Amino acid sequence: MDKSMTESDTVKENTSGEYAIVNGLKIYYEVHGDGESLILLHGGVGASEMFEPMLPALAKNRKVISVHLQAHGHTSDTNRPLRFESMADDIAGLLKHLDLEQADILGYSLGGGVALQTAIRHPDIVHKLILVSVPFKRHGFYPEVLEGMAQVGPESAKFMSQSPLYQLYPDVNWAELFTKLGNLLRLEYDWSEGAAALKPPVMLIYADADAIGTAHALEFFGLLGGGQRDAGIDGSLRPAGRLAILPGNTHYHVLTYPGLASIVTSFLDPPMPEAG
Numbered sequence: 001m002d003k004s005m006t007e008s009d010t011v012k013e014n015t016s017g018e019y020a021i022v023n024g025l026k027i028y029y030e031v032h033g034d035g036e037s038l039i040l041l042h043g044g045v046g047a048s049e050m051f052e053p054m055l056p057a058l059a060k061n062r063k064v065i066s067v068h069l070q071a072h073g074h075t076s077d078t079n080r081p082l083r084f085e086s087m088a089d090d091i092a093g094l095l096k097h098l099d100l101e102q103a104d105i106l107g108y109s110l111g112g113g114v115a116l117q118t119a120i121r122h123p124d125i126v127h128k129l130i131l132v133s134v135p136f137k138r139h140g141f142y143p144e145v146l147e148g149m150a151q152v153g154p155e156s157a158k159f160m161s162q163s164p165l166y167q168l169y170p171d172v173n174w175a176e177l178f179t180k181l182g183n184l185l186r187l188e189y190d191w192s193e194g195a196a197a198l199k200p201p202v203m204l205i206y207a208d209a210d211a212i213g214t215a216h217a218l219e220f221f222g223l224l225g226g227g228q229r230d231a232g233i234d235g236s237l238r239p240a241g242r243l244a245i246l247p248g249n250t251h252y253h254v255l256t257y258p259g260l261a262s263i264v265t266s267f268l269d270p271p272m273p274e275a276g
Helices: 084-097 110-121 143-150 154-162 164-168 174-185 192-196 214-223 260-268
Strands: 010-012 018-022 025-032 036-041 062-067 103-108 126-132 202-209 242-250
Touching (some): 084 110, 126 260, 143 174, 154 164, 202 214, 202 260, 242 260
Antiparallel strands (some): 018 025
């Protein structure tokens, strides 16, 4: 990395996005549309291409900033391990770089863990939070999914040359990414205390055949105050949190659900509830 770069530097290159130096990391991000800011955080291995099915609808009336996380896509790697907490600090640093006091954040899977940690560690910068297929503790994933995570390592990269991602992101060190990703996925965590204390309004979105158990999704919703009582005939007792279970879908295809952008915007568009 060029040692002359500082945390406030922006580097424009021959791509459709820009780079910012944050916490010593050269972070790539793309900006689409104009209006209130919405940060998109992708799942593991891929990057912003994951959001292509819903991006046009999301960017119609807001500024959508799609970020590539550490070692993913066009964002560089560094000698630190992959951790949800450090990547959350990267997002906080990027918002500061972009002169954004607050933004809505939508995270999917790995990026959802980063989004959740951003809201826990930096609550004042998150306006509204949307978590797609995200557990609040590692054992929210089904046992067979955890078994698969335990096997992730450098050998997982040997078939990447046959993937479209190999051509899309030619600078990724796939063996190193899978090594770091595997080390992250094997770490135990339980963020129930932080999740229960979240300040911003939260929407949880899952597939009905997700990698995360439906019971865990309901438990997460309960931590947010949901599922405790009837909302009343006028809906006045509705909790601040929201829960959506998308029918006929899986963890791996949830971002392609036809009505997902509409579900997201229906949560983002209304003004924040007034403080009681």
